[in-house]
Amino acid sequence: MRKVMTALAAMVLALGSGGLMAADQDTIKIGYGGALLGNLASYGLSGFYGMEYAVLQANAKGGVLGKQIEIVKEDDGCDPAMATNAANKLASGGIKVVNGHTCSGATRSALSVYGDNVLLISPSATEVSLTTDGAHPYFFRTTPRDDAQSALEVQLLKKNGYKKVAILHDKGDYGQALANLARAEIEADKASGLEIVLFDGITTGQVSFDSVISRLKNSGAEALLWGGYYSDASKMVIQMRNKKLEVVVIGADGLKNDGYLKMAGAAAEGTYATGQVDLTSNPLAQAAVEDHKKRYPTEEIGPYFLYSAGATEALLAAIEKAGGVSDLAAIKKHLHEDEVETVMGPVRFDERGDVIGAGFKMFVVKDGGYVEVEL
Amino acid sequence: MDFFFDLFISGLTKGSIYALIALGYTMVYGIIALINFAHGEIYMIGAFTALIASMVLSQCGLAGWGLLVSVGLVAVVYAAMYGWTVEKIAYKPLRDASRLAPLISAIGMSIFLQNYVQLAQSPNFMVFPDIIPAIGFLEPVSHIVNKTQLAIWIITFLTMAILTFIIKRTRLGMAMRAVAQDKSMAMLSGVNINRIISTTFVIGSSLAAVGGLLIGCYMRQIDFYIGFLAGLKAFTAAVLGGIGSIPGAVLGAMVLGFAESFAAGYISSDYEDVVAFALLILILSVRPGGLLGSSQQQKV
Numbered sequence: 001m002r003k004v005m006t007a008l009a010a011m012v013l014a015l016g017s018g019g020l021m022a023a024d025q026d027t028i029k030i031g032y033g034g035a036l037l038g039n040l041a042s043y044g045l046s047g048f049y050g051m052e053y054a055v056l057q058a059n060a061k062g063g064v065l066g067k068q069i070e071i072v073k074e075d076d077g078c079d080p081a082m083a084t085n086a087a088n089k090l091a092s093g094g095i096k097v098v099n100g101h102t103c104s105g106a107t108r109s110a111l112s113v114y115g116d117n118v119l120l121i122s123p124s125a126t127e128v129s130l131t132t133d134g135a136h137p138y139f140f141r142t143t144p145r146d147d148a149q150s151a152l153e154v155q156l157l158k159k160n161g162y163k164k165v166a167i168l169h170d171k172g173d174y175g176q177a178l179a180n181l182a183r184a185e186i187e188a189d190k191a192s193g194l195e196i197v198l199f200d201g202i203t204t205g206q207v208s209f210d211s212v213i214s215r216l217k218n219s220g221a222e223a224l225l226w227g228g229y230y231s232d233a234s235k236m237v238i239q240m241r242n243k244k245l246e247v248v249v250i251g252a253d254g255l256k257n258d259g260y261l262k263m264a265g266a267a268a269e270g271t272y273a274t275g276q277v278d279l280t281s282n283p284l285a286q287a288a289v290e291d292h293k294k295r296y297p298t299e300e301i302g303p304y305f306l307y308s309a310g311a312t313e314a315l316l317a318a319i320e321k322a323g324g325v326s327d328l329a330a331i332k333k334h335l336h337e338d339e340v341e342t343v344m345g346p347v348r349f350d351e352r353g354d355v356i357g358a359g360f361k362m363f364v365v366k367d368g369g370y371v372e373v374e375l
Numbered sequence: 376m377d378f379f380f381d382l383f384i385s386g387l388t389k390g391s392i393y394a395l396i397a398l399g400y401t402m403v404y405g406i407i408a409l410i411n412f413a414h415g416e417i418y419m420i421g422a423f424t425a426l427i428a429s430m431v432l433s434q435c436g437l438a439g440w441g442l443l444v445s446v447g448l449v450a451v452v453y454a455a456m457y458g459w460t461v462e463k464i465a466y467k468p469l470r471d472a473s474r475l476a477p478l479i480s481a482i483g484m485s486i487f488l489q490n491y492v493q494l495a496q497s498p499n500f501m502v503f504p505d506i507i508p509a510i511g512f513l514e515p516v517s518h519i520v521n522k523t524q525l526a527i528w529i530i531t532f533l534t535m536a537i538l539t540f541i542i543k544r545t546r547l548g549m550a551m552r553a554v555a556q557d558k559s560m561a562m563l564s565g566v567n568i569n570r571i572i573s574t575t576f577v578i579g580s581s582l583a584a585v586g587g588l589l590i591g592c593y594m595r596q597i598d599f600y601i602g603f604l605a606g607l608k609a610f611t612a613a614v615l616g617g618i619g620s621i622p623g624a625v626l627g628a629m630v631l632g633f634a635e636s637f638a639a640g641y642i643s644s645d646y647e648d649v650v651a652f653a654l655l656i657l658i659l660s661v662r663p664g665g666l667l668g669s670s671q672q673q674k675v
């Protein structure tokens with residue numbers, strides 16, 4: 001009996017590995033790293049759906065270089081430690097190009113794993129130094145950078161005539177960097193008359209944010225620049241409105257999420273948040289959105305769907321020209337040099353890996369939805 | 376002065392919540408000398424039960440104070456069942472084992488419950504409905520003291536008064552004090568030790584569930600992880616006040632709440648936790664037994 005079992009097991013193993021090897025030759029594997037579970041999953045899933053759309057489209061047209069594309073996804077929960085694990089899994093699985101990661105902190109730790117061996121293209125990691133520090137030649141992104149967001153925030157402050165500004169952040173990679181950028185922007189612009197009356201970090205998950213809100217009230221700030229994500233912001237804004245504190249909340253793309261509207265409800269009204277430019281006037285983008293609605297009627301499309309689809313399309317075009325995924329330098333060269341028509345318009349990358357031409361807009365919460373504001 | 380008053384109120388609110396949770400830690404420690412690390416999770420389960428109960432009961436047409444009280448009852452009963460079961464599963468079999476064994480099993484229980492709620496309910500933040508009815512006379516001053524804060528203070532004060540009454544004046548309380556002093560002697564005098572320990576867990580868990588319900592109404596958002604930080608802070612409060620001492624837990628919670636609130640207000644919210652824990656170290660180095668802890672030597 002035992003012999004039979006061993007033989008069976010051996011057969012299963014042989015079959016299994018044979019199947020895998022066949023798959024290896026027929027497909028080009030591309031990784032996806034991002035938050036698929038947890039608090040920020042709505043961001044990560046939005047990127048995943050975008051990538052999936054681009055891949056399905058390419059596969060329907062016969063694939064790239066005659067091969068079908070296969071997605072290998074790993075969850076990083078937007079957590080730097082988990083991102084290291086996810087990146088290790090992808091890299092050790094022989095993946096050469098990855099779409100992701102969702103959050104800036106997670107992207108940074110994934111990059112230290114990938115080094116020069118894996119090419120990463122992120123639809124959503126906005127933290128400035130990821131590209132400007134020059135340490136990651138194989139990192140690209142289709143999202144514009146955070147400094148574009150803080151510039152818009154300061155522009156809004158000036159336009160609305162606020163003088164006293166409070167800046168709070170969540171001590172995270174993304175939030176603190178945004179807060180520092182906004183501070184630098186305000187301090188550099190002396191003529192504006194803007195004054196920072198409070199600059200502080202909060203501990204996420206605290207039992208209450210009362211004391212920091214009292215401080216905010218005491219500082220006499222007219223506007224609050226928030227560096228962080230929507231979950232803390234929604235708690236703070238509810239407690240602020242409970243205290244009849246009518247300070248205007250201004251945030252970045254971490255705040256421009258339907259989750260914020262749902263959590264904060266009526267308290268969210270009047271909140272400003274920057275977000276990526278609306279790309280849906282592009283017919284290619286409209287087709288992509290329609291397709292998403294058909295395939296996932298119950299799933300939100302999310303903010304990074306088009307950025308991720310565009311990233312994947314640019315990536316696949318570069319892979320095609322480079323003749324496969326083995327030569328990363330060639331893929332990199334084509335990403336820099338060739339302009340590709342994608343769902344987010346024509347895409348090409350500058351020498352640091354930032355996308356050329358994408359930008360942010362300011363939005364305001366009005367009647368439970370985000371409305372674009374002209375600055 | 377307004378600013379001071381604001382911080383005072385937020386410190387009092389925080390302290391009240393910590394106190395409700397800290398009582399559970401200190402009661403259990405007083406009776407079986409075990410630090411029940413799963414207690415923060417009972418608080419979280421209380422909050423989740425309250426959320427579910429409030430959805431179901433408001434569908435059934437309940438509203439106002441009736442809704443609040445019935446949601447509270449459901450949360451208390453459910454969390455108490457969890458507390459009771461946790462004791463039976465994770466601590467009772469280890470009662471005669473070395474002191475480290477139940478401690479580890481407590482940490483295991485805490486991780487288990489967290490993951491269980493994450494999988495069974497949701498890994499995301501959930502919106503908690505505002506089920507505390509408006510209090511008319513408070514409306515003009517609601518920017519200073521709002522209804523939820525007032526409710527937190529009153530409910531905390533009432534539960535503590537009831538608890539003190541139970542412990543000081545009833546036969547059950549007498550039996551609990553007897554078990555805390557000397558288990559074998561209490562058993563010889565006819566006290567059913569198992570029943571008393573179970574009751575202690577049930578009472579502690581009920582208080583935590585009340586805390587969970589109140590913090591849900593206050594923060595308007597809960598997730599499976601809220602028990603961790605709240606439990607840690609409450610445990611700190613219990614140690615600060617002298618673990619095992621009931622007035623100590625309340626005092627410790629208030630000291631911690633005020634310290635955090637004033638540190639965040641006058642120094643920086645960056646240093647909120649730093650100041651709170653520095654204070655803990657300072658107090659323990661002067662009074663190792665905590666503020667109201669007994670300094671009596673362990674009998675060998």
